[in-house]
Amino acid sequence: MEHHLRNSVFGTALCFLALASTTLIFGAQAKAQQPDVPTLNVSSRIVLLDVVVTDKQGRPVTDLKQSDFAVYEDKLPQKISSFEVPSVHELPVVSSTTELINPDDPKSFGQSPVTVLVLDELNTHFEDSSFAVRSVRQYLESHPALLAQPTMLLIVADNRFHMLQNFTQDREALLKALREQSVHYAWKLEGDKSIGYGPVERLDQSLSALEQIAQATARIPGRKNLVWVGQGFPSLDPAELATHDLDLVNNTIQHVTDVLLDSRVTLYAVDPTTSAAGLTEITDPTQLEFAQAAGDTLATNVDPFASEASFDRLGPVTGGRVLRGMNDIDKQIALSIDLGTHFYTIGYVPSGSSTVLHQYRNIHVVCLHPDLTVSTRNGYYALPPKTANSSETLTYDLNTAALSSIPLTALRVTAEPAKPLADSSPTYTVHVDATMLSWQPAENGSHSVKVAILVVALSAKDKILAHTLRSETALARAGADLQQAGKNADFIIPTPLPKGATRLRFVVRETATGRMGTADIKVSP
Numbered sequence: 001m002e003h004h005l006r007n008s009v010f011g012t013a014l015c016f017l018a019l020a021s022t023t024l025i026f027g028a029q030a031k032a033q034q035p036d037v038p039t040l041n042v043s044s045r046i047v048l049l050d051v052v053v054t055d056k057q058g059r060p061v062t063d064l065k066q067s068d069f070a071v072y073e074d075k076l077p078q079k080i081s082s083f084e085v086p087s088v089h090e091l092p093v094v095s096s097t098t099e100l101i102n103p104d105d106p107k108s109f110g111q112s113p114v115t116v117l118v119l120d121e122l123n124t125h126f127e128d129s130s131f132a133v134r135s136v137r138q139y140l141e142s143h144p145a146l147l148a149q150p151t152m153l154l155i156v157a158d159n160r161f162h163m164l165q166n167f168t169q170d171r172e173a174l175l176k177a178l179r180e181q182s183v184h185y186a187w188k189l190e191g192d193k194s195i196g197y198g199p200v201e202r203l204d205q206s207l208s209a210l211e212q213i214a215q216a217t218a219r220i221p222g223r224k225n226l227v228w229v230g231q232g233f234p235s236l237d238p239a240e241l242a243t244h245d246l247d248l249v250n251n252t253i254q255h256v257t258d259v260l261l262d263s264r265v266t267l268y269a270v271d272p273t274t275s276a277a278g279l280t281e282i283t284d285p286t287q288l289e290f291a292q293a294a295g296d297t298l299a300t301n302v303d304p305f306a307s308e309a310s311f312d313r314l315g316p317v318t319g320g321r322v323l324r325g326m327n328d329i330d331k332q333i334a335l336s337i338d339l340g341t342h343f344y345t346i347g348y349v350p351s352g353s354s355t356v357l358h359q360y361r362n363i364h365v366v367c368l369h370p371d372l373t374v375s376t377r378n379g380y381y382a383l384p385p386k387t388a389n390s391s392e393t394l395t396y397d398l399n400t401a402a403l404s405s406i407p408l409t410a411l412r413v414t415a416e417p418a419k420p421l422a423d424s425s426p427t428y429t430v431h432v433d434a435t436m437l438s439w440q441p442a443e444n445g446s447h448s449v450k451v452a453i454l455v456v457a458l459s460a461k462d463k464i465l466a467h468t469l470r471s472e473t474a475l476a477r478a479g480a481d482l483q484q485a486g487k488n489a490d491f492i493i494p495t496p497l498p499k500g501a502t503r504l505r506f507v508v509r510e511t512a513t514g515r516m517g518t519a520d521i522k523v524s525p
Contacts, residue, residue: 120230411517
């Protein structure tokens with residue numbers, strides 16, 4: 001079998017060369033009083049639900065109040081702690097009629113939802129991928145030159161996942177990116193004739209792309225409407241996998257599902273295979289009643305991926321949908337984005353739920369007005385606190401980030417050369433924005449935060465030549481203002497450069513939350 005970064009199934013072929021524990025002091029001037037710094041409480045979790053309400057004609061309903069909703073988790077009523085109406089989910093008002101947003105400045109997005117278009121050429125036959133590209137082009141051409149919603153364009157294909165165009169409202173920039181991109185032949189798909197590891201690798205690569213999207217957009221505060229144009233990863237029958245492989249697949253799906261939940265990513269998938277069997281659009285009340293009755297099977301703690309690892313389950317789990325057997329793909333893309341634009345946001349802290357780990361917790365939102373339909377995510381996995389995550393989760397996250405061709409920005413990370421240490425190895429300073437870290441208080445008034453830093457040396461052809469993993473702790477003295485703009489936690493990292501290295505990628509993963517950020521710098525080979 002062709003060798004990849006991950007071995008048999010969701011494992012890792014990276015043998016981390018170093019695991020060190022060092023303490024770095026956060027450089028900030030002490031103040032007379034300790035500021036009120038928010039900290040992370042890993043024993044509780046705020047669940048945010050983006051809720052779409054439609055009438056019998058499928059039109060969004062946007063004038064409801066908090067009292068019109070009831071939320072249940074595992075059939076137990078929950079107290080709503082926050083509520084936002086659709087009208088607040090907009091871009092900031094500006095006077096300019098040109099580009100409104102800056103993709104490097106999350107504040108410029110305001111509370112607006114954003115669109116992430118993904119061309120899935122990994123799991124889709126060549127002729128259908130060509131149709132998908134034409135459909136995305138038709139969708140864009142049907143909209144004004146200045147798009148109402150910031151839009152990013154990505155592509156996932158055999159052994160590659162990259163950004164064709166960063167967030168923009170410039171329709172022509174997206175069309176230009178489409179014109180310059182040729183359609184890829186899905187070699188892995190065409191070669192998959194049995195369970196083997198081909199389908200598992202496509203599942204792995206697809207899930208990795210989903211996590212990278214969540215991490216790359218995490219700093220943007222609003223909802224992310226992820227429109228996946230393609231067949232999606234293959235369904236795997238658990239009976240076909242060895243027990244160890246099945247556990248790894250399940251753990252990865254659970255982890256990625258909750259990363260999507262935390263980052264407010266909703267999946268709308270449209271299959272361009274016009275002969276595909278599967279879900280179709282609900283067009284009349286009878287179909288609606290049947291679908292709602294079928295949905296009641298998830299009113300218990302049934303794991304949606306228990307019977308099979310299926311891409312179709314990700315739509316409802318994230319609050320979206322998966323459509324197959326349609327030929328008006330451009331209209332389905334437009335409809336998905338429109339539904340994801342008019343939504344309420346409801347927050348609650350779970351109470352009374354089971355504490356059994358890895359159990360699926362069902363969410364049910366009820367609108368107290370008759371004849372209205374509610375769409376939102378239908379649950380999440382009860383996972384251990386981030387600090388107790390398994391080594392497999394840590395390895396999966398870091399491997400995913402190491403190979404990511406798009407910057408991960410859940411943490412703002414920069415890197416620069418530093419004065420070499422005593423051993424004369426090349427040394428770099430990694431800066432992490434202090435305001436984005438979850439500092440933990442100590443009894444003496446100081447604060448600390450733990451991170452894992454992976455340094456990967458890559459060749460001109462993006463081949464991994466060497467890698468080093470370090471566990472680091474940053475300390476902030478009592479009274480340090482951790483919310484002051486421009487303050488960083490700085491880490492000094494010695495990094496031997498192998499022959500042929502042209503680029504270093506620094507991946508920082510916060511231990512408490514799992515949030516990640518990346519920085520790349522060029523080096524001389």
